[in-house]
Amino acid sequence: MIDDEALTSMQVTVETTEGLGRRMRVQVPEERISSEVTQRLGSLAKEKIRIPGFRPGKVPAKVMARHFGGRIRNEVIGDLMRESFLTALEQENLRPAAAPQIEPENVASPGLDYVATFEVLPEIRLAPFESLRIARPVASVEEANVDRVIENMRKQRLVWKEVQRPATENDRVTVDSRGYFEGEEIEGIKAEGSVIELQARETVPELKESLIGACAGDEKSFEMVYPAPEPAHLTGKTVRIDLKVHRVEESELPAIDEEFAKSFGVAEGGMDVLRADVRRDMERELESAIASSMKRRVVDALLDANDIELPQSMVREEVERGMARRRGYLERAGIPENRMAAILPDPDTLIPEARRRLAIGLIFAEIARENRIEADGSKVRDRVETIASTYQDPQAIINWYYSEDERLAEIENEVLEQQIVDWIVERADIDEEELSFDRIMNPEPEPNPPEEGERDSKATGDLEPA
Template identity: 30%
Template structure:
C-alpha cells in the first residue's frame, strides 16, 4: 500500500492511497471460488459451477463487497500511521479495474486544535438570592393554592380568581387564527395569557362583556403576531374563588412529610435551599458555556455535526413516543436540528480541550460529595448511594459532572464575575432543566 498526504487548510487533509492489483484481485478470486462450491445455477450440478460463470454473474457485486471490507482496513491503518486525529472520512475511488492498482482518496476531517483564550472577556452574573421566612411562606402558600377548592362567587373578578370566559381576538380588525376560545378557564395572575390580558379581566362581573387592548410580546411563539397590538372581546361566564386548606396534619401528609408544622416548614426550607443551589449552578454554568462559545473560535467538523443531528432526531422520536409512531428518522430534515447540533458539538469540543489541557480529574472526595447530595433527596438515601456506586454508567455520569464543575470553577477564576440580586421563584422557574 502506498500513501501520500495532501494537506489542506483548516481541519481537512486528503490521503491518496494506492493498493496493488493483487491485494484486491486475489481476495475477489478467493471469494469467487468459495461461492462456486455451493452456488446453485441452472445447468450445473451444485459445487460444479465453473469459477468463470460465477465471475460473470456475480463478479461486480463480489468486487464491491471486497472493496467495502478492504478499503476501511487500509485507510484506518493509513490514518493511524500518519497520526491523524480523524473526526470523519469521505471516500472517493478514482481507479477500480481488474488487473490494475486500486486508487482512492480519503478526505479526512480532523478534530480541530483548540486554542483556549479570551477567558477574561467572559462576563458572568452570579445570582444573589434571599431565602428567608418570606420566601418559605410564599412557597407554602403556593402549595396551598395547588390543593385549593374552588367555589363560585357573585362579585367582581379579583387577582387569583379562576374565571371561565369566551373571547375573540382581532389584529387590525381581523380575527386571527388561535385567538378565540369558548369556556376557557383562566387563573388571574397566573401569567398563562399574554401580558395585560388577565389584568384586563379584573373588576369584571359575571355576564359582563368588555373589549381590552393588549400588545403581543416581541418574542411571541407565533412570529406573525410579534409586537402587534390586538383587541379581545371578552365575556365572563363564571367566577370562582379559591379556599385554601389549613396547614394541619392532613395537609402535611399529602406531601409525604413526617411530623408536625415545624418539621413541615423545616423540610420545605431545606428543599428550597437545595433548589436554589441547583438553580444558581445552572444559571452560572449556562453563562460560562455561552461565554466560552463566544470567546473561542472552533471549526466544527461536519461529521460530528451529522452524528449530533442524528442523535437529536432519535431523541425527538423517543420523546414523541406513540405520537410519532408513523414518523421515521429520515422524515426529519437535517436543517431543523443543524444549528443546535453545531452549538452542542462546538461546546463539547471546547470543554474537552480545556479538560485535557488542565488535566481535570474526578477525585473520590468530589464524587462521594455529589453522590451524597443526590441521595439526600430520597427517603432511602443508602439505597440510592449503593445503586449509583454499583452502576457503571451512573458513576461515569457523576464523574463527568465533577469534572464539568471543576472546569466551570476554573473559568470563573479568569472571567469577569459580578453579582446580581434575583428573586428565588423567578430564578428557579427560569433555570428549570429542559426535558
C-alpha cells in the same frame, strides 16, 4: 486481517479542499492484493473444501482460484479499503469528523486506488484558563421567599364553598356537557358532574367565556374548533357544546395553622417544622440553580475565549439529531403525522444551538484529553443514587443504570462535564455577584434554549471518532 506489508507499501496523498475538508487518495499496488488473495485461497484449501474430482485438502491452487478467486478478491478489496483508510488516517495524523465519502479511481487498472473525502476535527489551542473572568452568583433564601412559597402552598389547599350568584373567573363550576357535530351527538364527549376551574390553564377559552356569569340551573351553549386528535374526522372542525350548570363555588385560603401543616405531611411541630422543611428544599433548589448558572457562565466564557472552526458535517448531523428528538417528542405526545410539519421548527433555526453544543463539546473533550480528566466512579455512583432516591424503588433504578453501558455513559458524561467545570473554576479569575433568590431561580430565558433533558454539550466522550 490484512498483512502489514500490504499496508506499508501503499501510497497516500492528502489535499486540503476548503476549511476542514480533506481529500485523501490511497493507492495499493496489485502485487499486494494478489499476494493476500493467494494466501487466503491457500488457507481455504486447507479447510478441506469439497470440489468434485479432488480429495479434501488436495485441491490445486488454480482450481481454488477458478472457484473462489472472485469472491476472495472482493473480500480482500473490502478489507483492504477499510484497513488502509484507518492506517492512512493514523499515518497522516488526521481525525475525521464524520464518515468519509469514498470513490474508486482507475477501476479498470490493477491494484486498489480510491479517494476519500471528509472533514477533520479542528485543531484546538485553548486560551489560558487564568484569563477567563467569571462571575460566581451568590444568593440566599430570605424569609420573604419562604413566605411566598407558603402562600402558594395555601393555594394548593383551597377550601371551596357553594355560592348563589353568577360565576366569576376565580370560581369553579360543576356542569354536565354534551357535544354535537352537524346536529349529531358526539360519542365520548358526554360527561356529567365535571368540575371546571375557570382560571385553570387547561380550561378552554370558549368554555371559560361561556361559564363566566352563569348561575346554578342555567343552560349554556358555545361553539369551538375541536382540538383533540381523536376522533380524526372531527379534528379542526367546529363543534357545539351544550352545558347544564349545577353548582357555582368560590374558594377561600386555609388558615396557616397546625392543620394546614398536617395536610402537607407534618405530623408534629406544626408550622415551624413545615417552614424549616420548605427552607431546606428551597436551599437545595438554590444550590442546584447556582451550579447550573455557574456552568452556563463557564461555558459562555470558554466559547468567548476560544473560536472553534466546526466541521459542517457535524453541524448537519447535530441539527438532524435535534429534529429527530423533537419529532420523537411529538410522536410520544400523540401528535398525528399530518400535523407535525406545522409544529416542527425550520431546521435552520436549530443551527445556532447545534454549533454551541458542538463547540463546547469539542472544548470539553480537549480539556479532558490534555489534563487526563476522567469521570470519577464514586461521583458517578453518587449521581445515580441521587436520581434513584426520587423513585419508589431506588435499588431497581440503580440496577437499571448499571445494567447497560450506554445508559450509564450518559451519567458518566454528565459527571465528567461537571468535573471539567470545577477544574476550570479552580483556575479562572472568579468574582462574586450577589443576586436575589428570585433572580437565580428565574433567569432570563436563553435565545435558543436546549431541549428538555439536554445538557450544554454533546456527550463529551462521543466527540472523538472511533
